[in-house]
Amino acid sequence: xxxxxxxxxxxxxxxxxxxxxxxxxxxxxxxxxxxxxxxxxxxxxxxxxxxxxxxxxxxxxxxxxxxxxxxxxxxxxxxxxxxxxxxxxxxxxxxxxxxxxxxxxxxxxxxxxxxxxxxxxxxxxxxxxxxxxxxxxxxxxxxxxxxxxxxxxxxxxxxxxxxxxxxxxxxxxxxxxxxxxxxxxxxxxxxxxxxxxxxxxxxxxxxxxxxxxxxxxxxxxxxxxxxxxxxxxxxxxxxxxxxxxxxxxxxxxxxxxxxxxxxxxxxxxxxxxxxxxxxxxxxxxxxxxxxxxxxxxxxxxxxxxxxxxxxxxxxxxxxxxxxxxxxxxxxxxxxxxxxxxxxxxxxxxxxxxxxxxxxxxxxxxxxxxxxxxxxxxx
Amino acid sequence: xxxxxxxxxxxxxxxxxxxxxxxxxxxxxxxxxxxxxxxxxxxxxxxxxxxxxxxxxxxxxxxxxxxxxxxxxxxxxxxxxxxxxxxxxxxxxxxxxxxxxxxxxxxxxxxxxxxxxxxxxxxxxxxxxxxxxxxxxxxxxxxxxxxxxxxxxxxxxxxxxxxxxxxxxxxxxxxxxxxxxxxxxxxxxxxxxxxxxxxxxxxxxxxxxxxxxxxxxxxxxxxxxxxxxxxxxxxxxxxxxxxxxxxxxxxxxxxxxxxxxxxxxxxxxxxxxxxxxxxxxxxxxxxxxxxxxxxxxxxxxxxxxxxxxxxxxxxxxxxxxxxxxxxxxxxxxxxxxxxxxxxxxxxxxxxxxxxxxxxxxxxxxxxxxxxxxxxxxxxxxxxxxxxxxxxxxxxx
Numbered sequence: 033x034x035x036x037x038x039x040x041x042x043x044x045x046x047x048x049x050x051x052x053x054x055x056x057x058x059x060x061x062x063x064x065x066x067x068x069x070x071x072x073x074x075x076x077x078x079x080x081x082x083x084x085x086x087x088x089x090x091x092x093x094x095x096x097x098x099x100x101x102x103x104x105x106x107x108x109x110x111x112x113x114x115x116x117x118x119x120x121x122x123x124x125x126x127x128x129x130x131x132x133x134x135x136x137x138x139x140x141x142x143x144x145x146x147x148x149x150x151x152x153x154x155x156x157x158x159x160x161x162x163x164x165x166x167x168x169x170x171x172x173x174x175x176x177x178x179x180x181x182x183x184x185x186x187x188x189x190x191x192x193x194x195x196x197x198x199x200x201x202x203x204x205x206x207x208x209x210x211x212x213x214x215x216x217x218x219x220x221x222x223x224x225x226x227x228x229x230x231x232x233x234x235x236x237x238x239x240x241x242x243x244x245x246x247x248x249x250x251x252x253x254x255x256x257x258x259x260x261x262x263x264x265x266x267x268x269x270x271x272x273x274x275x276x277x278x279x280x281x282x283x284x285x286x287x288x289x290x291x292x293x294x295x296x297x298x299x300x301x302x303x304x305x306x307x308x309x310x311x312x313x314x315x316x317x318x319x320x321x322x323x324x325x326x327x328x329x330x331x332x333x334x335x336x337x338x339x340x341x342x343x344x345x346x347x348x349x350x351x352x353x354x355x356x357x358x359x360x361x362x363x364x365x366x367x368x369x370x371x372x373x374x375x376x377x378x379x380x381x382x383x384x385x386x387x388x389x390x391x392x393x394x395x396x397x398x399x400x401x402x403x404x405x406x407x408x409x410x
Numbered sequence: 411x412x413x414x415x416x417x418x419x420x421x422x423x424x425x426x427x428x429x430x431x432x433x434x435x436x437x438x439x440x441x442x443x444x445x446x447x448x449x450x451x452x453x454x455x456x457x458x459x460x461x462x463x464x465x466x467x468x469x470x471x472x473x474x475x476x477x478x479x480x481x482x483x484x485x486x487x488x489x490x491x492x493x494x495x496x497x498x499x500x501x502x503x504x505x506x507x508x509x510x511x512x513x514x515x516x517x518x519x520x521x522x523x524x525x526x527x528x529x530x531x532x533x534x535x536x537x538x539x540x541x542x543x544x545x546x547x548x549x550x551x552x553x554x555x556x557x558x559x560x561x562x563x564x565x566x567x568x569x570x571x572x573x574x575x576x577x578x579x580x581x582x583x584x585x586x587x588x589x590x591x592x593x594x595x596x597x598x599x600x601x602x603x604x605x606x607x608x609x610x611x612x613x614x615x616x617x618x619x620x621x622x623x624x625x626x627x628x629x630x631x632x633x634x635x636x637x638x639x640x641x642x643x644x645x646x647x648x649x650x651x652x653x654x655x656x657x658x659x660x661x662x663x664x665x666x667x668x669x670x671x672x673x674x675x676x677x678x679x680x681x682x683x684x685x686x687x688x689x690x691x692x693x694x695x696x697x698x699x700x701x702x703x704x705x706x707x708x709x710x711x712x713x714x715x716x717x718x719x720x721x722x723x724x725x726x727x728x729x730x731x732x733x734x735x736x737x738x739x740x741x742x743x744x745x746x747x748x749x750x751x752x753x754x755x756x757x758x759x760x761x762x763x764x765x766x767x768x769x770x771x772x773x774x775x776x777x778x779x780x781x782x783x784x785x786x787x788x789x790x791x792x793x794x795x796x797x798x799x800x801x802x803x804x805x806x
Contacts (some may be wrong), residue, residue: 349704
């Protein structure tokens with residue numbers, strides 16, 4: 033048994049931290065928040081050069097062939113830097129193509145993703161805001177030589193800067209909602225596809241509404257089995273949930289670091305505030321939250337990497353705990369900083385908002401606790 | 411990162427599992443499940459530990475020459491996990507196995523190491539811990555029990571309190587002040603005290619549960635031979651802290667595992683109890699609370715596994731090692747509170763009432779759990795330690 037990172041992973045962490053400290057400064061993040069795109073082509077090229085855009089994809093498709101434990105390290109560092117842009121959404125789209133696509137589709141799209149030539153996102157949630165297969169009501173009707181897609185997708189990350197969207201749609205109505213979901217690869221600019229960027233509370237995360245108004249796609253746009261799209265999609269979501277948890281852990285750790293440093297230098301009543309138990313004990317509570325969130329997240333990363341039977345349970349345990357932990361830690365960070373923590377100028381609000389958007393993504397703590405309840409047969 | 415076991419470890423797991431199935435006594439259930447041994451179970455548990463010891467399942471990480479098995483923490487964890495799955499009885503001499511033994515092995519003379527550890531494992535000699543005093547709890551270094559040199563002997567006078575198992579213990583890990591002139595941390599010595607010496611008086615204290623599990627211990631001119639000093643005169647603070655480190659580490663696995671056992675019992679109970687015409691486990695609010703406990707219990711396990719990995723790699727424990735005790739306390743107290751909530755008005759019935767749920771064992775555990783955030787270092791002290799030693803915040 034060995035529950036820690038290896039030397040290569042520690043090196044990846046050090047490299048990522050240095051890179052992001054230089055390239056993804058507070059000024060960079062704030063500039064991206066104020067713009068629609070959320071990233072710069074130069075920054076994207078650098079991510080590709082580091083090999084991070086293809087980190088978890090097989091080498092045959094231009095990837096680095098690494099696993100989810102490696103990705104965990106990278107996501108933690110990206111969360112620490114509250115990195116904006118379509119990295120995570122492209123991971124979602126790329127994983128969907130990897131899980132469901134044909135060899136030819138993977139060769140074409142994953143290679144482009146890994147090289148930084150294409151960003152691909154995943155359009156699956158709808159205004160009903162359901163995380164299960166029943167939430168997928170966008171229709172895909174067979175038509176001459178292909179399919180016609182109609183419906184509305186909501187909360188789609190970075191669709192406005194994606195070269196293609198993986199769209200989950202219903203090809204068959206049945207008793208079982210899991211049955212009849214199909215995945216389609218829809219390139220940007222396809223007739224009838226409209227993308228609207230939405231104002232978001234967490235400006236480092238760009239979300240879109242995507243309308244499909246009788247969008248015609250050829251038969252070759254289908255990813256994987258017709259009607260059998262939920263199983264690969266569920267695997268993608270399980271994996272992406274763990275990656276998101278890792279990003280959240282990185283953000284929570286950074287808030288704890290910032291708060292601890294501040295508590296050592298901020299003087300009140302003649303002493304550093306960190307010497308008062310009202311502050312010290314809160315900081316200790318933050319540490320417990322951060323460490324436990326990491327433990328559950330690392331275990332889940334290992335579990336999805338090894339595809340062990342407990343993987344779904346591990347992912348839900350991690351998301352439930354980490355959702356609460358990051359929200360609590362980022363809130364406590366503001367409280368312990370006092371007024372300065374409430375300002376726009378200080379970076380704390382970036383983490384506080386990221387915590388809330390991440391909490392609400394892929395199901396919050398309440399949703400995942402219920403999943404845990406089901407998985408342990410309560 | 412790798413959770414797979416070696417063939418030897420898999421074999422040990424299988425051997426432990428088979429052995430436990432065959433050897434857990436049938437009459438164990440009558441004592442009820444609780445994380446702390448209750449007085450009426452002492453004799454039973456003494457025999458149980460002897461049985462475990464004879465099978466080679468105690469002291470796995472201790473060196474072979476002192477009665478252990480010379481294995482790693484991985485084997486220790488495996489054993490605890492299997493004992494949890496089998497709902498095995500707890501260890502009676504837990505303070506000896508978890509604290510006294512490892513400290514003696516770390517600091518003892520060869521003679522002391524030959525004399526004490528093996529009998530701790532076999533439960534031939536039960537140990538208690540003489541740290542807290544009426545005026546020295548969290549501020550342990552202010553302790554006032556005095557030891558004054560008289561020839562080859564130290565003469566002890568003073569009082570200890572909250573001393574679990576003192577009424578059945580053969581030996582005590584005793585901290586006493588040997589140099590009152592020195593700064594408070596520097597004048598303390600660690601003694602291995604024979605509880606049968608003249609002048610030692612044990613008075614049981616009745617606690618919130620009604621049981622007398624802990625005691626006051628009085629020392630009236632108790633003469634302890636100088637060979638019973640552990641780790642050198644005036645070095646007791648360092649030795650005592652080592653004991654506490656082992657306590658948190660070694661007891662940590664056991665605590666997490668017993669928590670998992672208790673949680674399973676809680677889930678079993680919740681499935682049997684109905685509220686408004688359906689099982690408690692089908693109530694959405696209760697499902698949330700039960701799942702949260704499940705998750706927190708698993709988090710403790712994996713945080714512990716990260717700490718153990720560092721030890722196995724020969725690295726110093728990181729922040730993850732320091733959070734175990736308070737994490738366990740918080741989770742366990744919440745579990746016991748939920749056990750009461752699930753019972754509704756039945757929560758009011760105690761042992762002896764025919765209608766009491768599970769013979770009233772939960773009422774005992776609920777009350778007993780209040781001590782968790784006080785014993786072995788209060789939660790407030792744990793938070794000071796984390797704040798100061800892990801986060802580097804200034805002392806108050």
